[in-house]
Amino acid sequence: MNQSPFDVAIIGAGVCGAAIARTLSAYRLRVVLLEKEADVAFGVSKANSGIIHAGFHHPATSLKAKLEIQGNLMFEKLYYELGFPFKRVGVLVVAFSEEEMKTAAHLFSQGEENGVADLELCGAERVRALEPKVNRDAVGGLYAPGGGIIEPYRFVFALVECAIANGCVLSTGFDVSAVRRQREYFILAARSGRSVAARYAVNAAGLHADAVSAMFGAEQFTIIPRKGEEYLLDRGAEAFPNHVLFPVPAKKSKGILVIPTVEGTTMVGPTAVEVEDREDVSTSASNLKAVFAHAKHLMPSVSRRDIITSFAGMRPALATGDFYIAVSKKVPRLVQVAGIQSPGLTASPAIGEYVKELLKSCGCSLTEKPHFNPMLPKITTLRDCSPEAMEQIIAHNPQYGNIICRCETVSEAQIVEAIRKGHVTLDGIKFYTRAGMGRCQGGFCTYKILKILARETGKKMTEFTKRGGESVIVKETLSAALPRTRGAPP
């Protein structure tokens, strides 16, 4: 055993594991968050639409609707405490026929039954007033002002940072591969040889929740991966809606959306296709064509010429279509958090609370910490600053004056901050700062970031990866050909 026993071990540092960890960090518990990847939020939680859903898409009988609505209402407080990018821009479902209006009316009633406030069934004129660039053929729709948008990875980073500040231990590169029992403890062993002991365990392993459940000898279920491809458009593309635009939903998904991201770009997608390979996050030309045909139908100014990148994420779905969050019936003191497909991001803060209650129900003692601090210090983002404010910030710390990522206006100081907070892969730095997320997709800044990483950590460039594992960026042979650093840092 590498450390003294924990009260709770959470397997998986996606948005669910992170929200659970932060919730538990308010209590006198020793909590460890175990993540197989090199950083947190490297699973499903990094590749989604970033929407805080409004609560009308699912019937009140489902657990996911209940937690979606509770989660949605928690975001203002979380935003105040943690400062991640969040805007309550509202969502608009657009209908193009009387038949589709019937579906919009059904969603309206379902939302009202779920207790969603301020829903509005709109005619064509109201839809155009809300969204002037929408297709003129729209006959009406459903407006939900309570929907919102966030930057999903920054949300996870903030939850984990706050949990750590309040005593939670994070262990990355910890791939739980075997579980055994020793008296009242679970012994969780990683492939690397490391192990931890904990009295309670939470399985929040996303796409691998079925495999982790099997390691415990708990319930048998199968995660059915459902792939979603998304396309990101350049900042300044004409197609930037005021609200998240939905079509009326299809049977298995909410359809292809046009999304204004919280950082001012436009995203279109996602597709929804069941696949076998959980790791296949490729995108395809045929799906691109279909996605853009649907998106253009909602907003004709959406253009393929504005694409700067594409990505895919896998919804970790169960055959029931609902979340499965419960104390295991077979293994006492294990809580299962599985089948967390959309709206998992929206529901995550409520999932944190729900799991806390489940742990309590199986004997976990919860005593509040007198000095729990829910707040994080505010992060400085240069892009949001006035020239005067920028001048002051740079006078205080000249590293803010050295712009590393020109597309997203990210400075050396922000890269250094990310590294000092433990984000030491290229993707971790990208998700923390947005360096490499703009039009050039890292073409100009990757080398500069690697140089800062080498300087700050004392390691060689060849030791850094894009996202851990084998994803080395600079090979030994290439490194020999690179110019030596001379004079001032980058």
Ligand SMILES: Cc1cc2nc3c(=O)[nH]c(=O)nc-3n(C[C@H](O)[C@H](O)[C@H](O)COP(=O)(O)OP(=O)(O)OC[C@H]3O[C@@H](n4cnc5c(N)ncnc54)[C@H](O)[C@@H]3O)c2cc1C
């Ligand atoms: C295309 C797409 C769009 C979506 N859009 C939205 C949206 O707009 N709004 C919304 O509310 N929801 C959305 N979702 C759903 C949302 O992204 C997920 O519900 C949520 O991210 C699931 O979080 P999670 O923590 O359960 O899983 P994950 O983020 O996958 O976290 C699980 C973690 O467990 C780790 N892990 C797995 N096995 C092990 C092991 N053996 N040992 C240690 N660690 C392990 C993984 O590496 C991973 O980091 C979308 C999903 C997709 C795919």
